[in-house]
Amino acid sequence: MSNNKLTVVDREGKSRDLEWEPDQTLMEALRDNDLPVLASCGGTASCATCHVFLADEVFDTLGERSEDEIELLVEAEGYRECGSRLSCQLDFTKDLDGVTVTLAPEE
Amino acid sequence: MPDLQPGINNGQPVIIVGAGHSGVAVAAGLRTRGWVGGILLLDGEKETPYERPPLSKELLKSGAPDESTVLRKEKFYQDKRIERLAGITAEAIDRQSRTVVLSDGSRRGYDRLVVATGSRARPLTVPGSGLPGVHALRTREDALDLKRALVAGTRVAIIGAGYIGLEVAAAAAARGCKVTVLELQDRVMSRVTSEPVSRFFEQLHEQNGIRFVFGAAVTAIEGQRRAERVVTADGTVHPADVVLAGIGVLPNQEVATEAGLECRDGILVDGEGRTSDSAIYATGDVTRFASPVDGTSQRLECIQNAQAQADRVAAHITGQQPAEPEIPWFWTVQHGVRLQTAGVRHPDDDVIVRGTPAVGKFAVIYLRDGRLAAVDTVAGLADFRPAKKLIAAGALIDPALAADPRIPLTDTIPNDPSLTDADLVSARI
Numbered sequence: 349m350s351n352n353k354l355t356v357v358d359r360e361g362k363s364r365d366l367e368w369e370p371d372q373t374l375m376e377a378l379r380d381n382d383l384p385v386l387a388s389c390g391g392t393a394s395c396a397t398c399h400v401f402l403a404d405e406v407f408d409t410l411g412e413r414s415e416d417e418i419e420l421l422v423e424a425e426g427y428r429e430c431g432s433r434l435s436c437q438l439d440f441t442k443d444l445d446g447v448t449v450t451l452a453p454e455e
Numbered sequence: 456m457p458d459l460q461p462g463i464n465n466g467q468p469v470i471i472v473g474a475g476h477s478g479v480a481v482a483a484g485l486r487t488r489g490w491v492g493g494i495l496l497l498d499g500e501k502e503t504p505y506e507r508p509p510l511s512k513e514l515l516k517s518g519a520p521d522e523s524t525v526l527r528k529e530k531f532y533q534d535k536r537i538e539r540l541a542g543i544t545a546e547a548i549d550r551q552s553r554t555v556v557l558s559d560g561s562r563r564g565y566d567r568l569v570v571a572t573g574s575r576a577r578p579l580t581v582p583g584s585g586l587p588g589v590h591a592l593r594t595r596e597d598a599l600d601l602k603r604a605l606v607a608g609t610r611v612a613i614i615g616a617g618y619i620g621l622e623v624a625a626a627a628a629a630r631g632c633k634v635t636v637l638e639l640q641d642r643v644m645s646r647v648t649s650e651p652v653s654r655f656f657e658q659l660h661e662q663n664g665i666r667f668v669f670g671a672a673v674t675a676i677e678g679q680r681r682a683e684r685v686v687t688a689d690g691t692v693h694p695a696d697v698v699l700a701g702i703g704v705l706p707n708q709e710v711a712t713e714a715g716l717e718c719r720d721g722i723l724v725d726g727e728g729r730t731s732d733s734a735i736y737a738t739g740d741v742t743r744f745a746s747p748v749d750g751t752s753q754r755l756e757c758i759q760n761a762q763a764q765a766d767r768v769a770a771h772i773t774g775q776q777p778a779e780p781e782i783p784w785f786w787t788v789q790h791g792v793r794l795q796t797a798g799v800r801h802p803d804d805d806v807i808v809r810g811t812p813a814v815g816k817f818a819v820i821y822l823r824d825g826r827l828a829a830v831d832t833v834a835g836l837a838d839f840r841p842a843k844k845l846i847a848a849g850a851l852i853d854p855a856l857a858a859d860p861r862i863p864l865t866d867t868i869p870n871d872p873s874l875t876d877a878d879l880v881s882a883r884i
Binding site for chain 2: 371372376380382384386388389390391392394395396397415416419420422423424455
């Protein structure tokens, strides 16, 4: 499977394009491209240091968030009921080719 | 030897000894922070560096693949020009010539050295500890050995009711083993949590068929050719086909001790991760340092510390500012129920239970001199992030308000006009 294109808006508002590889979660694609995503729990929806925003229309196409993910996100800086996700919980899918992801503020 | 200036590379690489969470985080952090010099990562294990937390959780599940979750993909090390030597350890450090002697006999010079050798399972020392069938759990190989041994119907004796012992107990029970947990103290996880949380998890384990024996001092493991039973000080004999010791860890500090670095049950480091030699740092489980909260000397065996120290070292080597460290936090999952802790509790903290353990979801907060010091969340994370912020701010908490789980933790700061310091305000988010 070919890579996805991914546009990331960092915390300074700067955009950057990168490749999202099929065996990466979104968090791994961000982290392995040197974006400042701490991801301290290693992708187990425990720490919420990989919080990102997605556009409404993209968000709506994603699966339901787990209870843990919601509880962590609700308390996160800048939480959006529609738009906030933990990037470690988003697996690669071709549906997300070309998506734009915005890093949530650091706490 | 030239003087070391932060951010200046004198031509030799940074050598990192150990490729666990912290060692890999140092390597990655150096590149993220723009280090252009060489990075040599000595990895005592052969395979791609991996996450350890799943070894006692997901990996042991029936039907779970034996593959481990890697910290970074193999390709990452090539892309970032991190030279990883698999199966190679550091035999000795020659501080005079800034050289490391590797286990293959070769020598490599360094500009800065980072000791991230981690910890190992504390070995049992009672007679019979070396019998086949006696396990420890630290590496992927340990986990796979154990997984193969946890066959349905097997009698499993677990020595120590800490995170590792209880996670394995849960996995073994789920695989159909008959599990007995032998614990010296009078409750589970007594070092890390309070009685209400211990009791909750004891019940959970008992409901899943696990038997506890408290006050159990193991005196011997007996068997003809392999472990057959565990004997405790009162003479009780516990038949067992598989024995797992989960009795803590020891820091892998020997290479540092032999090089004359200051060690005391851990390599001593300052707030920047520096050892007593300014060219040598240490990070992660192997270190001992003064708690930024109260100055007490501590080792912190957790991912958060492995990562925060790694960042501080990478920042110091590159002459940059480190990120603000997270509050230490820990997690364990037993029978699918997550216990997640932020902050480091003291036994004499005031304990306030938020919610009803009987319904299976609650939190416990710990107050020290009226300020939030730690939190345990059970089967829910609603209080976790607010608590981390309040702990960082040293926020005062009204115990009466906090006892009501319907009141968000951030609204339990007392309404006292004298409490207007900046910390408290910032804690109100």
